[in-house]
Amino acid sequence: MSSWFSYWRPALEGDRQEERPSTSPWLVPSRILKFNNNNWVTVPEDILKGHPAFLACWRGQATLDFPDLPYHVAHVLLEYIYKREYQNLKVHGTHQARCAIDFSTAVYAYTIGIKYQLPELGQLAAERFQIYGDEITIVEIVKLFSNPPFANMEIKGQLYDYLCTRITRDGATMTTNSRAEIGEAMGNTFISVLYQRIVGLEREKEELQETANSLW
Numbered sequence: 001m002s003s004w005f006s007y008w009r010p011a012l013e014g015d016r017q018e019e020r021p022s023t024s025p026w027l028v029p030s031r032i033l034k035f036n037n038n039n040w041v042t043v044p045e046d047i048l049k050g051h052p053a054f055l056a057c058w059r060g061q062a063t064l065d066f067p068d069l070p071y072h073v074a075h076v077l078l079e080y081i082y083k084r085e086y087q088n089l090k091v092h093g094t095h096q097a098r099c100a101i102d103f104s105t106a107v108y109a110y111t112i113g114i115k116y117q118l119p120e121l122g123q124l125a126a127e128r129f130q131i132y133g134d135e136i137t138i139v140e141i142v143k144l145f146s147n148p149p150f151a152n153m154e155i156k157g158q159l160y161d162y163l164c165t166r167i168t169r170d171g172a173t174m175t176t177n178s179r180a181e182i183g184e185a186m187g188n189t190f191i192s193v194l195y196q197r198i199v200g201l202e203r204e205k206e207e208l209q210e211t212a213n214s215l216w
Contacts, residue, residue, distance in 0.1 A: 031055075032063040035074045047082060053117030054081075068149055072101075073108045077121070080109075086124040099135035104144055106132060110159055126158040133162060138170040 030042040048055040058064050066074065072089045079087040088105060091098045106128040113122025133141065141163070144150060155163060 031058055033074075033078070034063050034065045034067075035069050035071075037067060039071075039074065041074075041078060043078075043081060050084075051081065051118060057116050069112075070105075070108070073105055073112070076105060076109050076125075077112060080118065080121045080124070084120065086121070086128070096136055096140075099132045100140055100144070102128065103132035103136060103141075104150075107144075107150065107159060110157075111153065114157065122157075126162075129159065129162040133166065138166055141166060 025044070025046065029045045031045060031048060033041045033043060035041070045055070066077075069077070072091075075089050076086060079085055086109070088102055091101045093101075106125045109125035110122050110129075113119060113125060145153075145155075145163075
């Protein structure tokens with residue numbers, strides 16, 4: 001004769017009453033990230049609360065619009081929002097071509113980190129300037145910053161420091177052909193960086209001269 005005990009089964013792992021959530025983590029208020037006017041991604045507010053300054057960028061609205069953000073950069077942003085990690089998508093082509101794409105992605109992610117109050121994302125992107133940037137020529141970098149979406153961007157912080165380092169390092173060994181290519185490709189953004197760098201070098205020169213004069 002069977003008893004009630006013969007029908008009893010232990011609960012599956014994770015299904016015991018004390019292990020169940022009281023409310024669904026998915027059926028919660030969410031905000032929308034809109035990419036290129038056709039990709040819509042909803043992100044739970046509980047996730048965004050981990051980035052309070054970024055959440056404030058919504059200004060109480062339901063949608064935050066990124067109209068010109070490339071697909072691979074959008075992936076980097078979402079990977080960081082959810083996991084606080086920086087992850088590139090797979091790219092194809094030659095080693096230099098892949099590094100050029102990864103460098104431009106890092107530049108884009110860095111500007112997003114600054115504009116949208118995500119300093120850790122900005123730092124993760126900045127760490128990749130040298131890793132990928134040093135694998136491409138200064139000519140390619142100049143061309144990158146002479147075309148949309150970087151042609152008129154404001155360069156500052158660690159990005160400015162890296163570009164100044166490349167200009168100083170590569171300028172002395174640049175060939176005549178390279179100088180000609182740079183002259184043809186240079187846009188307003190890079191002209192501004194060069195100008196600031198020249199002014200900085202002149203200031204350093206004056207300070208060194210004043211120091212030398214004070215010793216005599």
